[in-house]
Amino acid sequence: MARRPLLLCVLAAAGLLFSACDKGGIHPLGSSKDVVVPCVAHSTWIRSKEHPSLKNGEPIIATEVLVIGASHPDEIEAELDLAELAEEEGICFYFATIDKDSSAEILQGRLVRNAANQLEAEIGVIYGFLYQPEKSLLSRTGAIREELRRVREASVDFAMDGDQLLFTYDGEARRLTRIEEVIARLDPEETELEAPGGPKDIYRMFNLSLFMGQTRVPAFGGGGMTTYEKAAEFTSIIANGFKVDVTSLVQPDVYITYEKTQELDGIIVDGVQITYANMQGKGTMGGVLEVEFYTGPVDEEEPYFTAYVDYADVIIERGVGGGGTYTLTVGDPEGDHLAHVLDYDIATDEDFTNILPVEEGLP
Amino acid sequence: MRPLHLILMALILASTTVAEAKKDPEREREPITRAHAVGVGYYFHWLTSDNTGGMRFHGPSVGYLYDRGRKIRFLxxxxxxxxxxxxxxxxHGKYDGKLRSDYSPAWGVDATFAVGRKWEFDDMTLVVGGGVHMMGMRLNSSELYAIESVTMGAGGIARLRWKLGQKDLFHVGVDGHFAADVFSLLRQQNKVNLLLTGSVLGTIGIKF
Incomplete structure (x- = not known):
């Protein structure tokens, strides 16, 4: 009888170990966790959109993000010529859709000229993340990367209309606004949380950058995070990168270290975000992230403003924010600053329609 | 007393009477014996999935082996x-690297629960059986995608042992094992479709 508790412990440990696996499944030997190719030249464009389907009777709001390997769409041809000279295949192309609830899909590929000398996007990798708070942490899918066996070719077209980009992808047109222009609509002096450009929109803009990175971390948000018991480094789309580190299998505290990370133009994130959660996904958070917002090229201008997100008061339930608050400090914490307390559910309220109406993105 | 109880008692009584009647020293059942052994050896496994095609692995293994019973034995x-x-x-790709340098930790567990039959020839005992097989594997790396699988299927065991000394207490042996798994027990998007594995272990053990 004395053996039974030991046997149960061994079986429970084995069950835990194997249920906390990467739900993406088996990958070819030697496949890298990180396959991002950073953009040399770059520009970022976004719009708000409504999904055609409804959720709870309401349209689903999402944000489309386009990062292309040229500082301006007019320079795409020149960048392609440079890439050809350097014997590189095309220039970078990332096209993402981030839903209001933080579910996300990122298409990663290259912009190339096809045989008819027309622009084409060749998509080779699709990242997906589903927000699944209703599922237990260990049965959640987490972020998944699908590497397409054959690249998916899609026709693309870029045309400027004033300051906006008329972008057509696979026959569907949309109007995108340069991200620096949307950042300029943020108001660092606004104290009303819900005001257009106010603290909530500042947090959402910061979070947009985090979502672009986290969606590319295999198993992010699921039980498979235990694979980061071996810390892994990820390259960012534009500059630098971030590191994901899980302390142990039995106490899986997650440390995500950002080092001047730039996933999108105009937003640089630095610092450590910590999630202290057990295998049931219960716990708290910690750490402070510093975010610099720019309204122009980051290497030529001073930041428009700097903000700090403090996670110390966030409560984690079932592996996602389930209570507590984020403290957003805008300005210099040692000098002039404004501190705002935002409810935990702001993390799943990624809706820019306050400052970037859906109508602005219609073709 | 209820009729069902009466019938059961009658059956038990009849069976023991028959057993007594047939009691013959030469046909007496041998005692239940247990054999424990540990061993080291080499193993291979090959798996395939929609996402990877065939991948093969091999390396050393350390095992614990047990069997219990008379002629018919649990293994x-x-x-x-x-x-x-x-x-x-x-x-899907090409890989010809050294797992120990690219992946760490890299390990797996493998178990077969089987029922088999024993044959004895002088100092040698052969036990052959078949049953349920399970295997779990975990290869992790900071740079490369983790490879994790838990599979289930059918396996066969052939166990050969020679007694050491006059008393049939200690023995050395060889354990051969082969299995084919067709069920992936993990809820994964890209599951293992088929896993084949085999191993040979040199063993030393005790029987009582």
Missing amino acids: LHSKVVFPVVGRMDNE
Whole structure:
């Protein structure tokens, strides 16, 4: 009888170990966790959109993000010529859709000229993340990367209309606004949380950058995070990168270290975000992230403003924010600053329609 | 007393009476024996999935083996495996590296629960059986995608042992094992479709 508790412990440990696996499944030997190719030249464009389907009777709001390997769409041809000279295949192309609830899909590929000398996007990798708070942490899918066996070719077209980009992808047109222009609509002096450009929109803009990175971390948000018991480094789309580190299998505290990370133009994130959660996904958070917002090229201008997100008061339930608050400090914490307390559910309220109406993105 | 109880008692009484009547020293059942052994050896496994095609692994293994019974025996073959070589070369990719340098930790567990029959020839005993097989594997790396699988299927064991000394207490042996798994027990998007594994272990053990 004395053996039974030991046997149960061994079986429970084995069950835990194997249920906390990467739900993406088996990958070819030697496949890298990180396959991002950073953009040399770059520009970022976004719009708000409504999904055609409804959720709870309401349209689903999402944000489309386009990062292309040229500082301006007019320079795409020149960048392609440079890439050809350097014997590189095309220039970078990332096209993402981030839903209001933080579910996300990122298409990663290259912009190339096809045989008819027309622009084409060749998509080779699709990242997906589903927000699944209703599922237990260990049965959640987490972020998944699908590497397409054959690249998916899609026709693309870029045309400027004033300051906006008329972008057509696979026959569907949309109007995108340069991200620096949307950042300029943020108001660092606004104290009303819900005001257009106010603290909530500042947090959402910061979070947009985090979502672009986290969606590319295999198993992010699921039980498979235990694979980061071996810390892994990820390259960012534009500059630098971030590191994901899980302390142990039995106490899986997650440390995500950002080092001047730039996933999108105009937003640089630095610092450590910590999630202290057990295998049931219960716990708290910690750490402070510093975010610099720019309204122009980051290497030529001073930041428009700097903000700090403090996670110390966030409560984690079932592996996602389930209570507590984020403290957003805008300005210099040692000098002039404004501190705002935002409810935990702001993390799943990624809706820019306050400052970037859906109508602005219609073709 | 209820009729069912009466019938059961009658059956038990009848069976013991028949057993007594047939009691013959030459046909007496041998006692139940237990054999424990540990061993080291080498293993291989090959798996395939939609996402990877075939991938093969091999490396050393350390096992614990057990069997219990008379002629018909329950068998356990369990081991921890340490894949040191992994190879693939197909449309999904090519890999010919050293697992121990690219992946750490890299290990797996493997167990077969089987029922078999024993044959004895002088100092040698052969037990052959078949049953349920399970295997779990975990290869992790900071740079490369983790490879994790838990599979289930059918396995066979052939166990050969020679007694050491006059008393049939200690023995050395060889344990061969082969299994085919067709069920992936993990809820994964890209599951293992088929896993084949085999191993040979040199063993030393005790029987009582």
